[in-house]
Amino acid sequence: MTRNAALVMLACLGCGEANEPVAARASPPRVLSSPAEAVDLDADPLVVHVRLRAAPALHRIGDSEYPGFAYNGQLPGPTIRARVGDTLVVELENALEFDTTLHWHGLSVPYAMDGVTWQTGAVKPGETFTYSFEVTAAGTFWYHPHFDSERQVDLGLYGALIVEAPTEPALDDELVLIFDSWGEFRAESGSGGHGTPGTRPGALEPALGPLHTNEHTPDPGRWTVNGLVAPAFPSRSGTSLRVRLINASNDDYLDLHWSQIRQIASDQGLLPALQTPERLLLAPGDRAEVEWLLGGDDFGIHAEPYSMHGGVALGESHELLRVETEGSRTAPPAPEWPFSGTAASSDPGSTDIVYVFTGDAGGSDWRINGERYPDVTIEELDLGSTAVLELRNASATEHPFHLHGHAFEVLAVGGVAPAVRMLEDTINVRIGEVVRLRLHADNVGDWMAHCHLLSHAEGGMMTVLRVRP
């Protein structure tokens, strides 16, 4: 028996001990709904207490089954819902055969709760770790491991984290859409970025062989929406929906378009004003919120071919999901969002920290400032200081830059200031582009700053930004 097969057998033995609901073997319907939400175990209205169990799982993607992982046996993992000011308590039980963590992507949390393994430990197999922190900002966030991420995220460990603000209107319905492109992880491509070098287990690697894609050529059939391939979302005409979109893919971009994009929020909650772009680009790790004001017409959410190797790519548009409306009522009026109208901050013209991304297409040597994680120079900021970060992409691919523990304001992209104030935690930097960010260092810790193409992060494109007390 090979090592891989033995590990899978061990994983299955572990499955037998699981006390979780077992999904039906038959192909589930293609009807789309939001991922089931985590149960709040605490009666205190100011505390949200949930349990997540990370364990092996068998995913059905299209008509095929693939061994992977899941939280609470669910793909995507349970959506965690809280309100600004709540204390969130999450018990993570590690029923995997290897270390894992939980990272709260986009949320400002205490460093010890950030789920990284820089100077802290991972959650060992069989152990339980309790994450606890106050949620301080409204928006659409997500959670995923920040250890062995390229493999664990690709194989199903992710879920949405919704933080509501009391000032925002309630629409008729809400839909959480988590997009994922399957089969991106290649065990042999990693080099120990998120994980510990030399300890990356490849137990399920062979089963993913057939899913390997062609140098990040997104195979339309491999995109899933909440775990479903090309699903349909049934709704009623005359309905308003708040739709929360998350790109949980390791490496693939979503260049989305549909009949009328009405974007109300990005990474860090509501935008200052409604945006109506023709396309909506979601880099890996990115989120956005849109409103759907449904009339009687069905419509499709399409993804245009888009490559990390320079953007718009050769290929065909494909429909990721279809919205099927019942009835013939007219579209409801637009809700009154409390848009702030805040203008973008002016660029002070000076720079405090520069991060330069380098690496070649098809390569595995990905660097920030010529260094590969974990052998990096730590840039430092004082707590309470405001700094300008400049991102420069001198590589042959695009990079969605993600900073932990903080949100940042976008000052300029390619020398052009945004029309409205943009607060983000993940921003795509195109090839040859310079992006300037304004950062208020308000959270003490050693914060990961990295490319959210997980193969790049594993390949070394990650560094540490220290905010000192």
Added chain:
Amino acid sequence: MSAKTMTRHSLPSSSTPRGASLALCLALVAACSESERSAGGTGGAGPDVFVRRVVAVTLDGVPVAGASVLQGGNPERWTTDDGGRAEISIDPTIAEVGEMVVMAAHSEARTGFVYDPGPATPDPIEIALRRFDRTDNPAYVFGDPGEPTRRESTGQCAHCHGTINADWVNTSHRAAAKNPTVHDLYAGTVTAIATATECAAAGGTWDLATEPGTGASVSRCHLGDGVLPALNPGGAPAAFGGCADCHAPGIDGELGGRDLLEATGVAFEYGVHCDVCHRTESIDLSAPAGVAGRLGLLRPSEKPPTPGLGEWLPIMFGPRSDVPNPLMGGVERAHFHDGRLCAGCHQLDQPVLVPGAALDGDRWPDATLPIHSTYNEWQTGPLSGSPCASCHMPPDPSVGNGADLYNEVAGPEGVATGWRRAPGAVRRHVWLGPRDAAGSLRKLGAALFIDKTLAAGEVVATVSVENVGAGHAIPTGEPLRSLLLLVEAHCGATRLAPTGGDVVPDFGGYLERKLAGEDWNSWVAAKVGQVVRVVQHTGKFHDYVGFGPFGDGRFSAAEKGMAQERLVAVRTVVGVQGQSVSFDQPLPVGDVAYLGESPATLVDGAPASALAGAAGFGFARVLVGADGRRMVPHFLAVDVASDNRLLPRAKFVSEHRFAASCAEPEITARLVHRAYPWDLARERRFELTESVFAEARK
């Protein structure tokens, strides 16, 4: 092994252990009734199938081990065993976007192929490779690359490689042989001077010269240095400086050592073109640059077995093993993937070329001077893991195949036996750089960081210039290039007077220079509004970390050749009578006085000014001629006086002082790139602008 079909659950590789483990894995999972299962969807296409086949490869009739076997459009690669066989998994879905072709590639043979291998059968796919003749053929005539507007013939590269050609045709590589600046420096002429009168006024000689590209005898203004006059002082040119070996590598006939003026036709019009680079079979880094030996060109010498393939059996070298088209004769070479092909010309160590001159053997024991060292700078830097192409040849995901003729009419497949490659597999042939039309990469390399302190009516600015993004030094390549740091201070709209600190070196340009002891109130060509910048030497030298001996400990600070200069004061010319000049304030004492210009604002693209002695600094490889002149063209060089160009991740910190008239003076720092030394550009009438690489305010 019999042929069979496998579902997508099989591996694309023929690895039996992995396949066995997979089967066991799936069986175990299926039997694990208590396992957690995720909710999932239905839909999507049914399982795809791979076609398992055996490929038998021979080289000159003998089964060959180590040959690559591949399917066009499929990223998997297989290698033949000792029996010349490889078991492969053919992806039939490739047929949806391209041709079904199985290929075998070997370093000693053109890629062989079988078109449409058909369904699974027990019979092996047989591919017979034949060793190519490694004899370079001087009788071969370099091919016409064509242009976007002239691509009617299949003999032109542009006919099929439309997108790549359209990129290349606008590059400096294409213009390398006809660049008028190069020719002026080659012949010692000033093409911009069009009349004998103007030439005489400039101090030149109006005389006959050979017209580049045609060989015709024309009148030109002979003024300033040139390769031909400098290296051939006695008469008919016999020494050509190796210029053509890189600037016009496609001159037919003997390779290397040719006269640049022999470049005519394709060699002149297209400079560094397809049929030169893609004829490069090998690289010898120890040989002279360009086609004089380092680029091992192999021009085809075999007669084609069938008509329709041209006079010679095609052979081309490139980064891919999957180019089986007989009109190409593709052979993969690794030097297209790494920096070695670029090192063919972007690395030049040169002996003294001027007759009668010699270099200092103690200082340069290898008897050569580092002229172009871009390859070495990159190779020894932290970004050597990213090849040159990662910055200079970005991917183009909108192109599915380099041979994209049919993109226009029939989809993404290549012209023949083609397929769609993965997005980004096709690299743009643009060689982005700071001097291309779009100024690409200008904003990526250098960064400026400013700190300032204010005390006793003086603001002190500390400016750090750092090479954060370039994998080689900045500036790099041609040693005529320089970077100038210029620092200003303002209180509102008022520009503050500099009172001390580092200054732009002499290569920033000056109208006239006077040393201590000379009459500083007498200037030949001063005009009202110009300035005199007074500089003092500290007696010390900057101990920077530069390239080669300038950074590896061999040279002392003094041997590194950058004297520490401090600004004393700047005075403005307010009156001129003959050569007698009056200033707004008396000139202070100093070691050097530079007469220069003081533009109100320095904007990107503005004409270059004479800025030596201004608050700032400078970075360059300063070549010195036998007569002691600095920043000379490299054919005159007998020494490298200094080389403080910023290596990858290196930084230099300078200090600048200004008289402050407000509580919050604003410091502005700009880093500008110059293609040529100011005085050379002025003499030869080269267009010279201030190209802003970086700017910061604080």
